[in-house]
Amino acid sequence: MHIVDRRLNPGGKSLGNRQRFLRRAQSLVRRAVRDQSRDRSIKDMGEGGEVSIPVDGVREPALRRSTSGGLREHVLPGNKHFTEGDTIPRPSGGGGGGGSEGAEEGGGEDDFRFVLSQDEFLDLFLEDLELPDLAKTRVEDLENPSWRRAGYSTSGSPANLSLTRTLRNSLSRRIALNRPKSEEMKEIEEEIARLEALGDEPERVAVLRLKLEGLERRRKLIPFVDPIDLRYRQFAPYPKPVAQAVMICLMDVSGSMTEHMKDLAKRFYALLYIFLKRRYRHVDLVFIRHTHTAEEVDEETFFHSTETGGTVVSTALEEMLRVIAERYRPEDWNIYAAQASDGDNAPNDNDKTVGLLQNRILPMMQYFAYLEVKPEDEPMSLGLTSRASDLWRAYEAMQDSAVKDASARFAMRQVRHRRDIFPVFRELFRRRGEGASAERVGAGS
Numbered sequence: 001m002h003i004v005d006r007r008l009n010p011g012g013k014s015l016g017n018r019q020r021f022l023r024r025a026q027s028l029v030r031r032a033v034r035d036q037s038r039d040r041s042i043k044d045m046g047e048g049g050e051v052s053i054p055v056d057g058v059r060e061p062a063l064r065r066s067t068s069g070g071l072r073e074h075v076l077p078g079n080k081h082f083t084e085g086d087t088i089p090r091p092s093g094g095g096g097g098g099g100s101e102g103a104e105e106g107g108g109e110d111d112f113r114f115v116l117s118q119d120e121f122l123d124l125f126l127e128d129l130e131l132p133d134l135a136k137t138r139v140e141d142l143e144n145p146s147w148r149r150a151g152y153s154t155s156g157s158p159a160n161l162s163l164t165r166t167l168r169n170s171l172s173r174r175i176a177l178n179r180p181k182s183e184e185m186k187e188i189e190e191e192i193a194r195l196e197a198l199g200d201e202p203e204r205v206a207v208l209r210l211k212l213e214g215l216e217r218r219r220k221l222i223p224f225v226d227p228i229d230l231r232y233r234q235f236a237p238y239p240k241p242v243a244q245a246v247m248i249c250l251m252d253v254s255g256s257m258t259e260h261m262k263d264l265a266k267r268f269y270a271l272l273y274i275f276l277k278r279r280y281r282h283v284d285l286v287f288i289r290h291t292h293t294a295e296e297v298d299e300e301t302f303f304h305s306t307e308t309g310g311t312v313v314s315t316a317l318e319e320m321l322r323v324i325a326e327r328y329r330p331e332d333w334n335i336y337a338a339q340a341s342d343g344d345n346a347p348n349d350n351d352k353t354v355g356l357l358q359n360r361i362l363p364m365m366q367y368f369a370y371l372e373v374k375p376e377d378e379p380m381s382l383g384l385t386s387r388a389s390d391l392w393r394a395y396e397a398m399q400d401s402a403v404k405d406a407s408a409r410f411a412m413r414q415v416r417h418r419r420d421i422f423p424v425f426r427e428l429f430r431r432r433g434e435g436a437s438a439e440r441v442g443a444g445s
Helices: 014-024 026-037 118-125 163-176 182-198 203-219 257-281 299-304 313-328 347-364 389-399 404-408 419-431
Strands: 049-054 112-116 136-141 146-153 232-238 242-243 244-254 283-290 294-297 335-339 368-375 410-415 441-442
Touching: 014 026, 014 335, 026 049, 026 118, 026 294, 112 118, 112 335, 136 389, 163 283, 163 368, 182 203, 182 313, 182 368, 244 257, 257 283, 257 419, 283 313, 313 335, 347 368, 347 389, 368 389, 368 419, 389 410
Parallel strands: 244 283, 244 335, 335 368, 368 410, 410 441
Antiparallel strands: 049 112, 136 242, 146 232, 283 294
């Protein structure tokens, strides 16, 4: 089978050359994409755009003559200083003297710039990320079910005609009905021609002609391929086991969350939203905002509402349990959650929060990620010791006392700067084979 790609080259460029270039410079382009993502706004996070990579990374190897070593003979026209056999002094400064001099102003070559499409940008941006432990599957009734082979039928589309099975049936039928062979009829025709040329045995010639007519008549009655021989490949719909996941996003929007902290949380969830929508077809998203009360909201309200208030984290966990009980059976769904908060909580609510998380939520979760957003000018960023928040200490104690299986489902990270968001996101959602499944790390710098 030959496949001809007739897609138009984008912008008049060679699509094949572009793909080869991206493969060759993949590591440099990937680094440029991740560096650029740190300074993007939320609405532009999933867009393509222009990236820059060092010129040295796009040069191709080339063969050239060495400027030193070996024996050479030169013809120097207009020579007035040397005769044959003279030794030519080596140029001052060492080497072959063929290099270019630096500019007085200190200028150099610019970086190589080119534009990535949205698909190319997201493929590099989300490479090697996945939801951990996507294990549970269920059989769903899909609007567009998968199709698989279901034997053969005697009717169908010409495109599904099975030539092998059809010709096999044809051969079996022709053998069973003793259809005259071409070789047999050709031998009779040659015998008739020989006898007619000799001019004797006219009776035998007549008998052979009658036999030949009978064979031709029988051959026409038994076709080479009959409609009863036709067999078509048959396909039938069937429900396919599908791995389903729901990601529950919890965000603290209380008065203690500054605009800088909310921006960090929004960027984290924007990354999460792009990642899930890009990587998985069967993933539901649930958005829960909380102050001293919690409610499930839509995406627009989750990212852009200006509501504020006190902080009671347990209300968000109770709302999450309500949503799970109503719509997502743990036996059928892979349940994930990501929580973003500044770590402040009502003093009398920490025990309740930890109890809900440890006893009711983690046993049904595949993975729970806690992201603590901190002020940009917090002492730790100045090299001093940072005081852990009440919620951080409560979660830390819970993780230390939890059994190994529950601890592996829980991860904690801290961020203080926009530049920390992407590295922390990759740590939380990297493929589990690349490192430990859960650990506590403060990502301040």
